[in-house]
Amino acid sequence: MTTKSTEYDVIVVGAGPTGENVADRTSAAGLSTVLVESELVGGECSYWACMPSKALLRPPAALAAARAVAGSREAATGTLDAAAVLARRDSFVSHWKDDGQAAWVAGAGIELVRGEGRLDGPRRVLVRTPEGDERLLTARHAVALCTGSRAVLPADLPGLAEAKPWTSREATSAQRVPERLLVVGGGVVGVEMATAWQALGARVTLLVRGERLLPRLEPFAGELVAAGLRAAGVVVRTGVQTTAVRRDGAVVTVRLDDGSELAAEEVLFATGRAPRTERLGLAGVGLVDGSWLTVDDSCAVQGAAEAPGAKGPWLYAAGDLNHRALLTHQGKYQARIAGAAIAARALGRPLELGAWGAHAATADLAAVPQVVFTEPEVAAVGLSAEQAERAGHRARVVDYELGRVAGASLVADDYQGRARMVVDQEREVLLGVTFVGPGVGELLHAATIAVVGQVPIDRLWHAVPSYPTVSEIWLRLLETYRDAQQDDAHRDAE
Numbered sequence: 474m475t476t477k478s479t480e481y482d483v484i485v486v487g488a489g490p491t492g493e494n495v496a497d498r499t500s501a502a503g504l505s506t507v508l509v510e511s512e513l514v515g516g517e518c519s520y521w522a523c524m525p526s527k528a529l530l531r532p533p534a535a536l537a538a539a540r541a542v543a544g545s546r547e548a549a550t551g552t553l554d555a556a557a558v559l560a561r562r563d564s565f566v567s568h569w570k571d572d573g574q575a576a577w578v579a580g581a582g583i584e585l586v587r588g589e590g591r592l593d594g595p596r597r598v599l600v601r602t603p604e605g606d607e608r609l610l611t612a613r614h615a616v617a618l619c620t621g622s623r624a625v626l627p628a629d630l631p632g633l634a635e636a637k638p639w640t641s642r643e644a645t646s647a648q649r650v651p652e653r654l655l656v657v658g659g660g661v662v663g664v665e666m667a668t669a670w671q672a673l674g675a676r677v678t679l680l681v682r683g684e685r686l687l688p689r690l691e692p693f694a695g696e697l698v699a700a701g702l703r704a705a706g707v708v709v710r711t712g713v714q715t716t717a718v719r720r721d722g723a724v725v726t727v728r729l730d731d732g733s734e735l736a737a738e739e740v741l742f743a744t745g746r747a748p749r750t751e752r753l754g755l756a757g758v759g760l761v762d763g764s765w766l767t768v769d770d771s772c773a774v775q776g777a778a779e780a781p782g783a784k785g786p787w788l789y790a791a792g793d794l795n796h797r798a799l800l801t802h803q804g805k806y807q808a809r810i811a812g813a814a815i816a817a818r819a820l821g822r823p824l825e826l827g828a829w830g831a832h833a834a835t836a837d838l839a840a841v842p843q844v845v846f847t848e849p850e851v852a853a854v855g856l857s858a859e860q861a862e863r864a865g866h867r868a869r870v871v872d873y874e875l876g877r878v879a880g881a882s883l884v885a886d887d888y889q890g891r892a893r894m895v896v897d898q899e900r901e902v903l904l905g906v907t908f909v910g911p912g913v914g915e916l917l918h919a920a921t922i923a924v925v926g927q928v929p930i931d932r933l934w935h936a937v938p939s940y941p942t943v944s945e946i947w948l949r950l951l952e953t954y955r956d957a958q959q960d961d962a963h964r965d966a967e
């Protein structure tokens with residue numbers, strides 16, 4: 474075994490969307506940057522998460538949109554061509570090859586080292602290459618850990634490992650449609666994959682241990698998504714626990730806590746994520762192997778051993794592994810912030826670390842947008858009503874049926890959907906907005922801007938939505954808010 478040693482300004486471990494963006498920012502600032510990747514450049518998101526899942530979900534959504542209006546409905550009478558959908562998915566993941574992204578890395582002036590990296594003390598990363606060699610990389614300024622997360626399976630479920638369950642990786646990369654699919658978990662992966670595989674022809678049963686789907690979102694989001702899944706033919710069961718799993722050849726059987734059993738060709742466990750930090754050498758720098766990493770708003774890791782001679786932080790963690798918001802766009806946002814903070818500290822420039830400053834990932838705490846690509850879609854940003862109440866805000870909740878908006882009734886006959894805005898009554902600004910309905914994902918960014926910009930309600934009246942678009946929901950929400958405020962004022966006056 475040979476050990477080669479090289480020095481860079483910045484070492485980034487993990488070339489998912491987050492690591493790529495940290496490296497891009499530090500390299501653009503003139504810092505020599507090396508990116509270490511053990512699998513595929515582009516990460517989970519490009520090959521086993523966002524891109525393949527959305528590629529599987531778009532054809533059913535397009536078909537549903539055509540079927541939602543008289544006239545085109547009569548033309549859209551066939552079923553989805555599952556083979557064509559899977560082939561289109563394969564092209565979206567570049568057939569699980571990363572040549573294109575590796576070429577982008579090279580073009581950005583970033584060096585790529587393939588292999589598994591781990592910390593070997595402050596500002597040192599040891600990489601085990603696929604050839605079995607070791608390379609020692611040292612950083613003059615910073616190491617950024619961007620190794621993401623992996624699917625987690627229930628630890629003590631008898632028979633699970635032998636039953637070869639699907640995780641999100643298999644659910645997004647499978648090459649054929651199982652006749653029957655059991656999905657365990659009612660979070661985002663569970664509901665999206667149940668939607669996709671049912672549309673592709675599997676008979677799907679969704680098993681949820683709680684009473685709600687999508688429990689972190691407004692309750693009506695889970696209710697409308699459950700109704701959509703049932704309308705598509707998915708059997709949705711809430712309040713059920715799996716107690717054992719076994720596989721006999723092609724058939725997998727899941728036992729439930731009421732003693733009943735369900736059989737299928739595949740079972741997907743969509744039961745959450747764990748950080749990919751168990752073999753990162755964290756214990757050697759005063760941290761805990763396998764833990765989520767706690768960071769400050771500039772994404773500097775808290776509690777890491779100091780590097781000799783260093784004035785400020787040297788270790789950063791951005792993306793899923795810091796557990797602030799497990800979403801690609803938030804990881805990329807953290808990457809831009811962390812990259813700028815690393816560069817400013819390295820170049821001796823002042824930092825803006827206050828809320829909404831150039832070096833503080835404030836939006837992680839106040840305005841995380843998310844779209845769930847089910848039928849209907851869910852699009853939410855900021856706080857739900859429940860979260861606003863828990864945070865102690867005096868909030869008013871305003872609801873409106875989306876189907877009553879002229880633009881929505883044009884989009885789909887009998888459009889079913891709902892919108893909610895949560896208004897901070899002290900400051901008269903939005904704390905959160907949720908839309909549920911076909912195609913609402915594209916409505917979300919206006920809400921994100923309003924929440925991040927803390928746009929006063931009085932000013933929002935001047936943001937006039939075009940007629941007849943679904944965006945007129947904004948006008949209806951404002952009118953409903955105004956009327957509720959006036960009712961309160963009248964009541965107080967009486």
Ligand SMILES: Cc1cc2nc3c(=O)[nH]c(=O)nc-3n(C[C@H](O)[C@H](O)[C@H](O)COP(=O)(O)OP(=O)(O)OC[C@H]3O[C@@H](n4cnc5c(N)ncnc54)[C@H](O)[C@@H]3O)c2cc1C
Nearest residue numbers: 487489491511516517518522523590621792793799800801
């Ligand atoms: C099924 C599914 C669908 C999703 N859909 C969406 C969506 O629609 N929108 C959205 O915003 N988010 C979505 N997400 C979440 C999104 O995938 C993650 O938030 C995102 O991938 C996190 O990016 P990351 O860069 O932090 O980590 P990752 O994308 O996981 O990348 C980490 C990289 O680090 C590498 N690595 C790990 N350990 C080492 C090591 N020791 N040395 C070198 N390299 C290492 C890995 O190989 C990987 O390439 C989805 C997730 C799943 C599971």
Ligand SMILES: NC(=O)c1ccc[n+]([C@@H]2O[C@H](COP(=O)([O-])OP(=O)(O)OC[C@H]3O[C@@H](n4cnc5c(N)ncnc54)[C@H](O)[C@@H]3O)[C@@H](O)[C@H]2O)c1
Nearest residue numbers: 627658659660661662663682743744745746799844845846
């Ligand atoms: N469109 C998107 O933005 C998108 C799509 C997919 C995933 N993601 C992100 O990826 C992350 C992971 O998603 P996920 O759905 O895997 O995790 P999750 O944490 O959102 O949901 C997991 C669900 O599984 C349940 N669960 C856990 N253990 C269980 C058990 N033993 N039996 C039954 N149920 C169990 C939990 O109660 C939870 O509701 C999420 O944070 C999400 O933000 C985003």
